[in-house]
Amino acid sequence: MASPKAGLDLGRSAYEEHRWGDAFEHLVTANAEGGLPAADLERLATAAMLTGQSTFGIDTLTRSHEEFLVMGDAASAARCAGWLGLFLINQGEMARSAGWLLRARRLVEELDEPGPVEGFLLIPDALGKLYGGDVEGAAVIFGRAFDIGTRFRDKDLVSLAQLGQGQAKIMLGQTVQGLGLLDEVMVAVTAGELSPVPSGIIYCAVIGACHLVFDVHRALEWTAALDHWCAGRPDMVLFSGQCQSHRAQLYVLHGQWPDALAAAGLALDRAARGDPQSVYGGFYQQGEVQRLRGELDAAETSYREAGNSGYEPQPGLALIHLARGDSLLAQGQIRRAAATTDLASRHQLLPALVDIELATGDIAAARSGAEELKALAEAFPVPMVQAHACQADGAVLLEEGDPAGALKPLRRAWTTWRSLDVPFEAARCRILVGRACRLLGDEDSALMDFEAARRDLLDLGAKPAVAAVDSLLGVVSPGPAGPLTRREVEVLRLVAAGKTNRAVAVELYLSEKTVARHLSNIFLKLGLSSRTAATAYAYDHGLAG
Structure with a gap:
């Protein structure tokens, strides 16, 4: 039987090799047999989070925090408290999150010397301002976090701060500069310089920003990189659902709608298993395919489910109202959404806004x-x-x-x-x-x-x-003409009367090439293969003469 130390060594090795499922199993076994040091409890918590076991992960990270306090390592305890705050925000538990973040700040204030955790705790404040409408204020705080990360050479903190700075610039309309910062951040991620959780956060945020500014080439490139990253960690749940929702968005764009529905379904499955940030993308992209196919009730349900995640499902919902003929309601929704969001999100709404304004006159x-x-x-x-x-x-x-x-x-x-x-x-x-x-x-x-x-x-x-x-x-339907357009019916009548393509062209003021194309369409739509068969069809269906 393996010793607790052997199990601990196996767990640490699996963790370093990004085998999160194996790391979790070995560390759980080692913990049951002899307990784990605080740092290994933190590893176990991370493995649990990444494999979708968020409740276990939060409980274990709490234990790690307490063990660091017992050891007198206030900086590490503050770091754990800060991550607990961020994880709980991700779970939607805002009160618990606020409590942990306040504890982390109190611990930082008690430190004899400053450290990178001080900068890390600026990230939640900056995010609050970023998504609360104070984008310029957020940029300032991200800048302070970047300076602290640089001073202490903490690559995770530097990259998270740069991510925030890039997002802020994009939201302020400084798109080129913002994307430049995000590209720089992705160098650190793809080089494997960062911890797993910051890496996943950055991957998903950068791809979302690329879609926001219509940079489909960048979105495709980074989605492929995220797909590769997730494939190398097959037992990872966290971030894998978001990867699927980004794939679904690209599939919708490129007309691969069955694939988009499949990817959206996988995103929602992963959301239920521990990647809650994929809820919006999964439901929204599902709604997009349903709307474009004309399944309006199902699309509206999907958009509203997406909206329940905390993000507004626009322009999809407004376009549903437009498709139903309620252009004034669509106009009111798209105008409000465009007027109350950040500049980058407003830009994303503009194509739909133009269509809706034209529809209302x-x-x-x-x-x-x-x-x-x-x-x-x-x-x-x-x-x-x-x-x-x-x-x-x-x-x-x-x-x-x-x-x-x-x-x-x-x-x-x-x-x-x-x-x-x-x-x-x-x-x-x-x-x-x-x-x-x-x-x-x-x-x-x-x-x-x-x-x-x-x-x-x-x-x-x-x-x-x-x-x-x-x-x-001017498709004539229903009726004897079936799927034929009015022009195709005119061509068919003249062909049935025995006229050549040239004669048909002269009578209808068309080119012979266009008549030939119409005749080809007629054969295709009616499943016919000759002028004789077309003539018979015209007589059988009352279209001749």
């Missing part, structure tokens, strides 16, 4: 939102921001009665969406291009754009968007 408000996006694209010229800005500008120009002016930004947006592999937005943009062409009298090009967008939206399963295109195409 407030073109001036939509123009204001589009100009704000244009200014953001000039200050921070990443492709996704530029695509949103061009699309918003083109959509507003259409409503302002300038379809010729709208075409240039819309085509630029469409090209960018395609290069980013964002099929839903690319299809929406192509619909706008088609509307501009129609207003300019180029019906042939308009139909080409509408039909191409419709095919892409059908592939995605975006039923509401398909219905919107159908209204532009």
Whole structure:
């Protein structure tokens, strides 16, 4: 039978090798057989937290804190108390958290000499200001924490402080500088210089910031890194759910909606097992897929569940009201959300705000939102921001009665969406291009754009968007024409009358190429393979003559 010391050595080795499940089992066994020193109790608490056993972890960290006090190590006891405060914030237990943080500060005040724990305890204060609306005040406190971390060469504290500084700059609109700080922090994380919990916090916060500022390339790069980090720790629960919610967000963006639902489900599963910060992302991304598919009741339920986590589920909830035809309610919600949040979060709401303002007929408000996006694209010229800005500008120009002016930004947006592999937005943009062409009298090009967008939206399963295109195409449904558009019915009638493609083109003022495309669509939609079969279908369904 292994001795308690052997079990302790195995637990320490497993901990250093990031095998959290093994570390937990060995340290629990060693603790039962002979007790653990304070530092090993702290390791056991961390292993418990990382494997989703938060209650056990909090209880064990409390014991570690008490053991450090008995030893007279007030600095380590304060550090444990500070982490207890942060973990309890994560659990939503604000009163207990406040108590532990007050105890930690009292212990720091009793220290004979300052140390890094003094700076660490500034982090909760800074976070409170950051998310309480005092972003500039938060930046000052993060700066003080950074100075203390630098003085004592505490890499965890330096990196957490830099993370906060970067987030603050982004929220103040200093996007380039903020992302630069976050990239610097990620160097320390990916090099393995930091402890496991700060590493996970930083991974998830940095990816969230990348999505916030539409930097999809950075988000993809760091999500892949987080995925790799989690894969190397397969028994880790904490942070793994957040990894899945970030993956779900990317899947939604790239049109992989079944994969997005699967990742969102995994995020919610991990939330139930010990990663509570993945609740919002899991439910919100699930709601996004449901909304885009037209499952509005289910989407609203998902968004409201996301909202129960403490974060506002916008713009998703406002877009649900818009889809139901209640544009004034949608307008009220998106305006309030945009007016009461930080600058970076406001920027993220602008594309939806422009769409909703246009739907309510407030073109001036939509123009204001589009100009704000244009200014953001000039200050921070990443492709996704530029695509949103061009699309918003083109959509507003259409409503302002300038379809010729709208075409240039819309085509630029469409090209960018395609290069980013964002099929839903690319299809929406192509619909706008088609509307501009129609207003300019180029019906042939308009139909080409509408039909191409419709095919892409059908592939995605975006039923509401398909219905919107159908209204532009004039789809005849239900009835003998089945899924055919009015133009396709006209082509079919003339083909059934024995006319060649050239004759059909002359009669309908189309090019032969467009007639051939319409005929190909007819064959595809009706499951036919020849003009003879199409003629028979037209006679059988009363469409000839």
